[in-house]
Amino acid sequence: MAEMIDDALVLRGARFPGRYLQGPGAINQTASEAAAFATVALVLLDGGVFDLFAPRLRDLFDGAVKAEILRFGGESSEAAIAEVTARLARSGAGVVIGVGGGKALDTAKAAAFRAGLPLIIVPTIAASDAPCSALSVIYNEDGSVDRDLFLPRNPDLVLVDTAIIAQAPPRFLAAGIGDALATWYEAESCRKSGAKNCLGLPGLPVAYAIARECREAVLTFGREALAECDTCRPGPAIERVVEANILLSGLGFESGGVAAAHAIHHGLTELDEVHHALHGEKVAIGILAGLLLNGESEEFDRIRRFLAEVRLPVSLADIGIVEVNEEKLQRVARRACRAGEIIHNEPFAVTEAMVVKALRALT
Ligand SMILES: [Zn+2]
Incomplete structure (x- = not known):
């Protein structure tokens, strides 16, 4: 019975992120990769690692791409997504870059979708499979889960620096x-x-x-x-x-x-x-x-x-x-x-x- 269903001649599907790069030092590619999308970028950087990575990212973007680095703290809530989306419009950014863990990346995904912009994800931990997915979890302000937001497409690029992940707990x-x-x-x-x-x-x-x-x-x-x-x-x-x-x-x-x-x-x-x-x-x-x-x-x-x-x-x-x-x-x-x-x-x-x-x- 199971095999019969499996062999059914029906429409099937698979989905993927646009590209995936992984290795020690991969974060150094962030600016050059962003340049393939736009000359102005908005980086949403997780508050938990802001002090660790903001100086390095500023150095990386000291060239062809102009980047605004925004500190993300709190919940991946409707309010936070609306704030980032508004900031995107004001900054004239042509690409969104989410750097960090769960909620920062969820917010970056949702805001990029709302603004209709390409998205680069740079996870600093490997605690789940969320970085590649076309799914953003929306939270209430009290930290409880509101709903899953299914997005029409996966991130355009997932850039995974294994030297950074090796240094995380x-x-x-x-x-x-x-x-x-x-x-x-x-x-x-x-x-x-x-x-x-x-x-x-x-x-x-x-x-x-x-x-x-x-x-x-x-x-x-x-x-x-x-x-x-x-x-x-x-x-x-x-x-x-x-x-x-x-x-x-x-x-x-x-x-x-x-x-x-x-x-x-x-x-x-x-x-x-x-x-x-x-x-x-x-x-x-x-x-x-x-x-x-x-x-x-x-x-x-x-x-x-x-x-x-x-x-x-x-x-x-x-x-x-x-x-x-x-x-x-x-x-x-x-x-x-x-x-x-x-x-x-x-x-x-x-x-x-x-x-x-x-x-x-x-x-
Ligand atoms: Zn899971």
């Missing part, structure tokens, strides 16, 4: 491994069920091949990459894992589709005590719960060992849920299983009771 790289590892399990579920990807279409075989390579890369090089990150120097394992965390995971999830691991992540965000946990750390719990839902007990044991080795959570207590009770598990399950949620991309019917049971096994 290893916890971010580990979280990215969690997000990347989920990709194949979720894409495979979508392939089996015939579920749609982020274009609203069934995926092409390339998506599943990329997702498989993503999983192989993190399983093979994850431990060594963290050891390299501990020394703050880039190395061959970091190169492979960063490619998996940012590029392969991004392509795999958008073109392959998402399922239980991310649905359970969404469910976990219902609980206040997990708010300090990074996206990929919650996704790691989602992978384990998803494997239990799928009855994959051998793979569950193997992946649980691997997650522990790459410093990722393997129990609810590890992400802050120390006091587990029925009410909390029900809340997570209800959110994960609501109508239209991606958990229903699994190739079998998933109920709240099944999710509660899987979560209880992670206490």
Whole structure:
């Protein structure tokens, strides 16, 4: 049955960022790459790394491209996006460059889209696959998630400096491994069920091949990459894992589709005590719960060992849920299983009771 759906002669789709460059010192290409788009740029620089990178970026732009560097702090909210969009209009910028982590990049993506301008993304951590995607998460001013903004196109260029990522705390790289590892399990579920990807279409075989390579890369090089990150120097394992965390995971999830691991992540965000946990750390719990839902007990044991080795959570207590009770598990399950949620991309019917049971096994 699953194979029949997979072979269906239907319209399929995949999406990609325009270009992807990765290596130590890649940030030095920012100005020359921006020059291919425009002579005036607006750089939205994450407040968390502003002091670290603003002088370097100013030096880089001391030439053909005139750049205004804007400090980003706070939420990726409608107000922040409107402010950046207005600034873009005033500055006459012809290209937007987002530098930093999650919310700064989400804001840069949304503002570039609103202003109709090309977008360059320069992630300074590899904690998730967000840099490559055509998706921007919009937050309320209080930090809660408002909605996902789906964009008509992916960033025009993703520029990943592995020397910078090697100097970031290893916890971010580990979280990215969690997000990347989920990709194949979720894409495979979508392939089996015939579920749609982020274009609203069934995926092409390339998506599943990329997702498989993503999983192989993190399983093979994850431990060594963290050891390299501990020394703050880039190395061959970091190169492979960063490619998996940012590029392969991004392509795999958008073109392959998402399922239980991310649905359970969404469910976990219902609980206040997990708010300090990074996206990929919650996704790691989602992978384990998803494997239990799928009855994959051998793979569950193997992946649980691997997650522990790459410093990722393997129990609810590890992400802050120390006091587990029925009410909390029900809340997570209800959110994960609501109508239209991606958990229903699994190739079998998933109920709240099944999710509660899987979560209880992670206490
Ligand atoms: Zn994710």
